[in-house]
Amino acid sequence: MIIQHPAVCGTLESSDVMITVSPGDGEICIDLDSTVDMYYHDQIIKVMKELLALEGISSAKIKAVDHGALDCTIKARLKTALVRSSKEV
Amino acid sequence: MSKLVGSIAEAVQFAGVKDGMTISFHHHLRSGDFVLNMVMDEIAKMGIKDLTINASSIHPGHAPLAKHVKSGVVTCVETNYMSIEVGQAVSEGYMKKPMIFRTHGGRPSSLAEGKSHIDVAFIAAPTSDPMGNFTGKIGKSACGSLGYAFEDAYYADKVVVITDNLVPYPLTDFSVPENYVDYVVEVDAIGDPQGIVASTTKMTKDPVSLRIAELAAKAIDASGLLKDGFSFQTGAGGASLACAAYVRDIMKERGIKGSYALGGITGYIVDMYREGLFEAIQDVQCFDLKAVESLRDDPGHFEISSTQYASPTAKSSAASSLDAVVLGATQIDTEFNVNVHTDSRGYIIGGSGGHTDVAEEAKLTVIVAPVSRARMPVVVDKVLTVSTPGKDVDVLVTQYGIAVNPARQDLIERFTQAKLPVKTMQELKEIADKLNGVPAEIKVNKNKIVAEVLDRLDQPLDVIYAVE
Incomplete structure (x- = not known):
């Protein structure tokens, strides 16, 4: 999968995460803003990095604004954002 | 004689507010209150500083207080509840002295016992006569009960009544009589009606809250307390109010006639009273317009002071006859201790209010919260x-089951018999x-104490540290 243009998935609702994906500069760069950062920062980063690796992505800019989404939600939002970002416009 | 003065500034001057004094406010106008902000602005303009504010609660509408804290006009706050708007400034260490948290019953007890003292009380009154007989039941800013303002009037050295509905002498249906009042000030508005009371209190539709509420009602039923003469307190928020709806269904179905409902009162509790489910409503605070109207119109719905509500040193209180209470929690731990003061980052976001009081007094204390x-x-x-403290909490009801304090083996037996999903706190945590x-x-980070949490008898219970 190649990220071609910026794409967004998710909302700013409680228990959801809004993820914006855009083309990277040759590395993975994750900017995380989470209401549960003090409890789950490492876990959220880990979940996102695992999914990116699984999709074979090594270059991306990711902005995640999280309001307490569970791992399954984070994965679903990130995957959809990735699919949207790689589609032809 | 005349007690009428021309402005708040004059009242501040005549009442003799000076550097280092303690002045007080009540919170019945909630987030719509103008009085605390108006008085503090005048005081700041007059150059008075190093004041302690003793207020029954601090609400979001009191956000301007943060600037007086930062400027040193206010160097200490004593209160029973403080929302994040001012709580943030305190948590970030801007206040000179650690603030003091009491409970709704502890505050009047502390004043009565002389453990705390008010130099000048500023009392927002929706209606007053020129000699200071005042009430919250009528007027454009009517808020209903003035339960938390009684003790300010009784125990302060000087009492200033601030009203936006001055009526001819004498006002007959008063809450506090003139003999306690020194000065009366008429202003254009003591508050914004939109922020004072909600027009209606809405029942939650959140399925998790409803599930918790239903389980909580079943637990109250299984406890054996839900029978003729039942007395009950519940909050206005989410699962607490929804629990009242399920309790109402059970009472109607079985024709149970309760004794009284207590606490902050909503239209929902008024409906239960009017359906004959309760003989009386003991009202220390109204949460919505229907409760205000009912306090005026319904003979069994009456105003009580915060002393009568829950003071631990009163000869008795309404709380001390209470059967069941349903309360919330920000956090609850495996020892059943409840936190309603700070969020998970450590910021001050609330306070006990009457939580600690009724939890200790009621025969059954139910905490409703999702895991x-x-x-x-x-x-x-x-x-x-x-x-x-966990010793005063009997039951935690979550969407996944009910944890019972091990000290209450009787409840564990009753709940198990009723086939309720009893779990240990550890299981819920897992x-x-x-x-x-x-x-x-x-x-x-335990570098700086920003707040002392006192128990009902003014003894230290816990401390809150500055957030880095």
Whole structure:
């Protein structure tokens, strides 16, 4: 999968995460803003990095604004954002 | 003689407010209150500083207080509840002295026992006559009960009544009589009606809250207390209010006639009274317009002072006859200690209000809370702040089951017999961890104490530290 243009998935609702994906500069760069950062920062980063690796992505800019989404939600939002970002416009 | 003065500034001057004094306010106008802000602005303009504010609660509408804290006009706050708007400034260490948290019953007790003292009380009154007989039942800013303002009038050295509905002498249906009042000031508005009372209190539609509420009602039923003569208190928020709806269904179905409802009163409790489910409503505070109207119109719905509500040193209180109470929690730990003061980052976001009082007094104290809120752990190993000690909490009801304080073996037996989903606190915590993942440990920086939490008898219960 190649990220071609910026794409967004998710909302700013409680228990959801809004993820914006855009083309990277040759590395993975994750900017995380989470209401549960003090409890789950490492876990959220880990979940996102695992999914990116699984999709074979090594270059991306990711902005995640999280309001307490569970791992399954984070994965679903990130995957959809990735699919949207790689589609032809 | 005349008690009428021309302005708030004159009242501040005549009442003799000076550097270092303690002045007080009540919170019946809630977030719509103008009086605290108006008085503090005048005081700041006059150059008075180093004041202690003793207020029954601090609400979001009191946000301008943060600037007086930062400028040193206010160097201490004593209150029973403080929302994040001012709580943030305190948590970030801007106030010179540690603030003091009491409870709704502890505050009047402390004043009566002389453990705390008010130099000048500024009392927002929706209606007053020129000699200071005042009430909250009528007027354009009517808020209903003035339960938390009684003791300010009784115990302060000087009492200033501020009203936007001055009526001819004498006002007959008063809450506090003229003999306690020194000065009366008429202003254009003491508050914004929109912020004072909600027009209606809405019942939650959140399925998790409803599930918790239904289980809580079943637990109250299984406790054996839900029979003729039943007395009950519940909050206005989410699962607490929804629990009243399920209790109402059970009472109607079985024709149970309760004795009284207590506390902050909503239209929902008024409906239960009017259906004959309760003989009386003991009202220390009205939460919505229907409660205000009912306090005026319904003979069994009456105003009580905060002393009568829940003072631990009164000869008796309405709380001391209470059967069941339903309360919330920001956090609850495996020892059943409840935190309603701080959020998970350690910021001050609330306070006990009457939580600690009724939890200790009621025969059955039910905490309703989900195991987590948007991944934020609610059931934890150790609460950040102890607001209500675990010894006073009997039951935690979550969406996944009910944890019973091991001290209440009788309840465990009753709940098991009623086939309710009884779980240990540890089991509930494991369910949350499985759902959310195990949360990282939070480090609390114990460099600076910003608040002292006192118990009902003014003894230290816990402290709150500055957030870095």
